[in-house]
Amino acid sequence: QVQLVESGGGLVQPGGSLRLSCAASGFTFSNYAMRWYRQAPGKERELVATINSVGSITVYADSVKGRFTISRDNAKKTMYLQMNSLKPEDTAMYYCMVRSDPAYWGQGTQVTVSS
Numbered sequence: 001q002v003q004l005v006e007s008g009g010g011l012v013q014p015g016g017s018l019r020l021s022c023a024a025s026g027f028t029f030s031n032y033a034m035r036w037y038r039q040a041p042g043k044e045r046e047l048v049a050t051i052n053s054v055g056s057i058t059v060y061a062d063s064v065k066g067r068f069t070i071s072r073d074n075a076k077k078t079m080y081l082q083m084n085s086l087k088p089e090d091t092a093m094y095y096c097m098v099r100s101d102p103a104y105w106g107q108g109t110q111v112t113v114s115s
Contacts (some may be wrong), residue, residue, distance in 0.1 A: 001026050002024075002025075002026040002027050002098070002100075002104040003023075003024070003025045003026050004022055004023070004024055004096050004097070004098065004104060004105065004106035004107075005022070005023045005106055005107070006020060006021065006022050006094060006095065006096055006106045006107065006108055006109040007020070007021050007023070007109055008020040008021050008109060009094060009109030009110045009111045009112075010110075010111070010112070011112045011113075011114065012086055012111070012112070012113055013113070013114070013115050014086060014087060014088060014113055014114075014115055015085060015086065016086050016113070017082070017083060017084045017085075017086065018083045018086065018111060019080060019081070019082050019083070020036070020080065020081040020083065020094055020096075020109060020111070021078055021079070021080055022034070022036075022078065022079040022080070022081075022096030022106060023077065023078050024077045024078065024079070024096075024098065025077065027098065027100065027104075029072075029074055029077040030053060030054070030074040031053055032053055032098050032099055032100055033050060033051060033052045033053055033098075033099040034050070034051055034072060034079045034096060034097065034098055034099065035047060035048075035049065035050045035051075035096070035097045035099060036048040036049045036050075036070060036079075036081045036094060036095070036096055036097075037094070037095045037096075037097060038090075038092035038093065038094045038095070038111075039092055039093050039095070040089075040091060040092040040093075043092075045095075046061065046063075046092075047061060048060070048061050048064055048068065048070075048081070048094070049061065049064065049068060049070035049081065050070070050099075051070045051071065051072055051079065054074070055071060055072045055074070058070050058071075063089075064083075064090075067083065067084050067085045067086075068081060068082065068083050068084070069081070069082040069084075070082075079096055081094070083111070086111075086113045087113060088113050088114060089113075090111060090113050091111060091112050091113050091114070092110075092111060093108040093109070093110050093111075094108060094109050094110075094111055095107075095108045
């Protein structure tokens with residue numbers, strides 16, 4: 001069955017960096033676009049970044065543009081989110097999603113930006 005497992009979250013100081021990973025299994029990873037979403041307490045889920053199936057096209061939310069980089073390694077069936085210059089407002093649970101029909105989601109990894 002389809003599985004998406006996020007990792008790499010944690011506590012980081014403002015201005016710091018983290019790299020999230022999303023390991024995929026149970027489907028042909030290289031056939032699908034992928035997304036990172038985040039959800040902060042009391043807020044709606046927000047689309048952070050999208051990458052196409054071959055990694056040649058990426059799209060970012062304005063709130064993370066220039067600070068976050070989405071990438072993927074199809075040989076490893078893994079997607080990444082490099083997050084630099086982190087701000088307290090980046091604090092959220094981060095989820096990966098495969099743009100299949102139906103879509104599938106991972107369980108999330110917590111990112112907390114605080115001094």
